[in-house]
Amino acid sequence: MYASAAQYNHPPTYPVTMICNAIDKAFFENDTLNKIYAGVVAFRGNATCKVNAPQNVSEIIQGWRWQTCSEMVIPIGIGNDSMFTVDPYNFESFANGCQKEFGVTPRPHWVTTYYGGHDITLVLQRFGSNIIFSNGLRDPYSIGGVLNNISDSIIAINTVNGSHCLDILSAKETDPEWLVQQRKKETEIMKGWITQYYADLAALNETWTLFSP
Known part of the structure; x- marks a missing residue:
């Protein structure tokens, strides 16, 4: 419950706030179990059974x-x-689980070897372009995100009230204005990249036409 609420702590409900408010307002203030129950009810509803169903x-x-x-x-x-x-x-326990479920052995260093992640700024400055790193700062994973622009076309967009993947979820009528503007900004950036690509392609084709026999 904690991981789900913290990772997807998005509007309009903001589940972390909802759970914490329920804990703070629990009937028996000094009863830890009662506080936990109040938080569970706030998040999952007041059902008669709290056992996780399949x-x-x-x-x-x-x-x-x-x-x-x-x-x-x-x-x-x-x-x-x-x-x-x-x-x-x-790692050994994790690898055994992967073997059991998928029949594969994890390669813990593959992604950093293939993409170069030990110094992401240095690596992307050398070969990367046209990337938006979107960080909702309510998402605990954002602490490991790229929070600053690396170049003119490798851009970090941070939102104080954003959560995990919020900007790429379907738009809703309840979306706050800052989220609407975030999506608009990201769309405009990508449109600019596409426009520039076709302009460069047209210029290249024109050059080939001029110099072709």
Whole structure:
């Protein structure tokens, strides 16, 4: 519940705020279990049973699991400096899980070897172009994002109230104005790239025409 609420903490409900408000207003103020229950009810509704029901795994979720096993190994663990139970990252255990589910052995260094991620700014300055790094700063993953422009065509767009992938989700009538403007800005940037591409292509074709026999 925490991971889902924190990662997708987007309007109009802002689930983290909703859960925290419920915890703060719990009937028995000093009862930790009651506070937890109040947060769960605020997020999932006041059902009679809180046991997680079986879920149909979507292609997106299954695809992400495959990608983290085959290409993007993300070594996330929980240390002693967290409110959660200590759960250090264990590559051997992770690899065994990937073998069991997909029959593949993770390559933990493949993505940084192939794309060069040890110094992303240096790497992208040398070969990258036409990239927008969109960061919703409410998303915990944003701490590892590219938060500053790298070049004129490698651009970081940060939104204080944004969350994980919010700008690429379907537009809704309840979308706040800042989100509408963010999508508009990103669209205008991409239109500019496309316009420039066709202008460059036309100029190249004209050059070939002038010098062709």
